[in-house]
Amino acid sequence: MGLIDQMRAGDRRALARLVTIVENGGDDGRRALAKLYQYTGQAHIIGVTGPPGAGKSTLVNEIALELRRRDASVGILAVDPTSPFTGGAILGDRIRMQPLGHDRSIFVRSMASRGQLGGIARATGDVVKVLDAAGFNAIIVETIGAGQAEVEIAREAHTTVVVEVPGLGDDVQAIKAGILEIADVFVVNKADREDAQKTQRHLQAMLQLGGVPREQWDVPIVMTVATRGEGVAQAVDAIQSHLQHLKAGGYFGERERQRVEREFRMILQGLALGLVQERVGAAQREAMVAQIQTRRIDPYTAAERMLAEALGVGEAR
Amino acid sequence: MERKIRVLVAKPGLDGHDRGAKVIARALRDAGMEVVYTGLQQTPQMIVDAALQEDVDVIGLSILSGAHMTLLPKVTQLLHAAGAADVLVVAGGIISDADAEILRREHGIAAVYGPGASTNEIVDFIRRSVKPERFSGAEV
Ligand SMILES: Nc1nc2c(ncn2[C@@H]2O[C@H](COP(=O)(O)OP(=O)(O)OP(=O)(O)O)[C@@H](O)[C@H]2O)c(=O)[nH]1
Ligand SMILES: [Mg+2]
Numbered sequence: 001m002g003l004i005d006q007m008r009a010g011d012r013r014a015l016a017r018l019v020t021i022v023e024n025g026g027d028d029g030r031r032a033l034a035k036l037y038q039y040t041g042q043a044h045i046i047g048v049t050g051p052p053g054a055g056k057s058t059l060v061n062e063i064a065l066e067l068r069r070r071d072a073s074v075g076i077l078a079v080d081p082t083s084p085f086t087g088g089a090i091l092g093d094r095i096r097m098q099p100l101g102h103d104r105s106i107f108v109r110s111m112a113s114r115g116q117l118g119g120i121a122r123a124t125g126d127v128v129k130v131l132d133a134a135g136f137n138a139i140i141v142e143t144i145g146a147g148q149a150e151v152e153i154a155r156e157a158h159t160t161v162v163v164e165v166p167g168l169g170d171d172v173q174a175i176k177a178g179i180l181e182i183a184d185v186f187v188v189n190k191a192d193r194e195d196a197q198k199t200q201r202h203l204q205a206m207l208q209l210g211g212v213p214r215e216q217w218d219v220p221i222v223m224t225v226a227t228r229g230e231g232v233a234q235a236v237d238a239i240q241s242h243l244q245h246l247k248a249g250g251y252f253g254e255r256e257r258q259r260v261e262r263e264f265r266m267i268l269q270g271l272a273l274g275l276v277q278e279r280v281g282a283a284q285r286e287a288m289v290a291q292i293q294t295r296r297i298d299p300y301t302a303a304e305r306m307l308a309e310a311l312g313v314g315e316a317r
Numbered sequence: 318m319e320r321k322i323r324v325l326v327a328k329p330g331l332d333g334h335d336r337g338a339k340v341i342a343r344a345l346r347d348a349g350m351e352v353v354y355t356g357l358q359q360t361p362q363m364i365v366d367a368a369l370q371e372d373v374d375v376i377g378l379s380i381l382s383g384a385h386m387t388l389l390p391k392v393t394q395l396l397h398a399a400g401a402a403d404v405l406v407v408a409g410g411i412i413s414d415a416d417a418e419i420l421r422r423e424h425g426i427a428a429v430y431g432p433g434a435s436t437n438e439i440v441d442f443i444r445r446s447v448k449p450e451r452f453s454g455a456e457v
Contacts, residue, residue: 013399016370017372024320035457088351089346089351091353091354108367112351
């Protein structure tokens, strides 16, 4: 029996190993994905993002416990940044998730962001597929909200929860990260702090400025004190209502279609690049870069020529 | 394809501070490893559960409480029972030479480091000891 069958039979070690294989990518990773893809598409994928220290992990822990009370099994993927200098990482989200430790219906995995942009979304999306194929009802992905990477990861989720906290210079925060566009649910955590009402009002005003709600969904703002579990049931209500709304309104299928198409396109791009690298010598590619740099050719024409050369046809288009 | 050595750093037992564990965690990160840090007051069961979910190659345990002769063998026993005896376990802390010897010989602790050990030494040991085949070729 292969790892995927073992995982589907509930073997947590097989699941853990498959996550490693898929995270590492390469041929082994691709083979695994090809085999398990047929089992995906079942889970509710929930993204949780927000600034460092906002209480995301504490909240994810509480959300998972609440989902368990509602009889859902939960897979958690907690992503922390890789150090750009050393390539290493300290993954500390588990510290706040100790209460989840011994429940067999919960699985927590920490992951370093490793490569650059697109790569984070790729690896995260692929690991989510493994958890999905393992049969978890809900999958929560925690990422630090720091801009583009999170926007990309948010597009992998059905429901994106943006966690804000009082007193972080809210005005810039929300606009800067394009956070309004990705939030399906806002959580103002650390509501035990005095400025919490102000943050809530501010977000409210920002949402109203945004005009017509995307997908006819009024983004709710939920106040929580994650350390005491307060407001968590309301947060989970909001998360579950959002999924129901997507499905009832026919938006779910459209989102999935867009996501799948985006993924397909990204993979195609990667393959095309791989093909060029395989079939056109490094010296020739470098020469082309030099020509672009000295303005003797524009990058579009250069790319077309190179692709044509790799494909062995006169012109790529 | 990117392969990183993954290490779980934890502090079993009830004593209160985790400075040593954090120093090690940072040193391993700086050596390019991915360190899952789970913090204080971990029971052997919690440590092993986390190590299995995280599919780590190494468990690094920092222990100052004096309970090393009960806690450390418990960790390797649980790993063994879970079919995960291939996970390397190293320990650091205030452990006598005699105890260290017993831990290594009888309880499957791969290495024991005293308070004076250099982090380089630990990094080198892990790099040398993690078996490359852990990374490859399982049937999916
Ligand atoms: N006062 C207060 N503190 C909280 C609350 N929720 C979390 N905290 C504290 O905030 C700190 C950070 O919590 P985490 O859950 O680790 O935050 P995080 O957003 O996951 O942090 P990173 O993953 O490092 O970005 C911890 O000390 C928590 O105890 C809350 O509702 N109120
Ligand atoms: Mg966190």
